[in-house]
Amino acid sequence: MVLENYVKIKWTDRVTNEEVFQRAKEERLLLKIFKNRRHSWIGHTIRHIEFVVNVLEGALSGKKAVGRPRIQYLKQVARNTGADSYTPIKRMACNNSRWKAANQSED
Numbered sequence: 260m261v262l263e264n265y266v267k268i269k270w271t272d273r274v275t276n277e278e279v280f281q282r283a284k285e286e287r288l289l290l291k292i293f294k295n296r297r298h299s300w301i302g303h304t305i306r307h308i309e310f311v312v313n314v315l316e317g318a319l320s321g322k323k324a325v326g327r328p329r330i331q332y333l334k335q336v337a338r339n340t341g342a343d344s345y346t347p348i349k350r351m352a353c354n355n356s357r358w359k360a361a362n363q364s365e366d
Contacts, residue, residue: 305352
């Protein structure tokens, strides 16, 4: 295995992750991969799976969880697509080409 962007950094050096990426001339891809996969999955789900859409839209009843509310999956998707609520997300997802364009604009 050849490491083209190999950078020697001692384990005792106090170097931030960002500096390590800059020295190695690399970029963080994991967060982009997560965003793309989340975006693809939610678009597919909204277009095809009725039960999950009911869950996403809050059509199921039950008790609320105790404690601080977690960031909702749809709020993350809305933040990534630039939508302000679920309705524009659903409209975009129903038009596959528009949905893909919304995802591409983030990169």
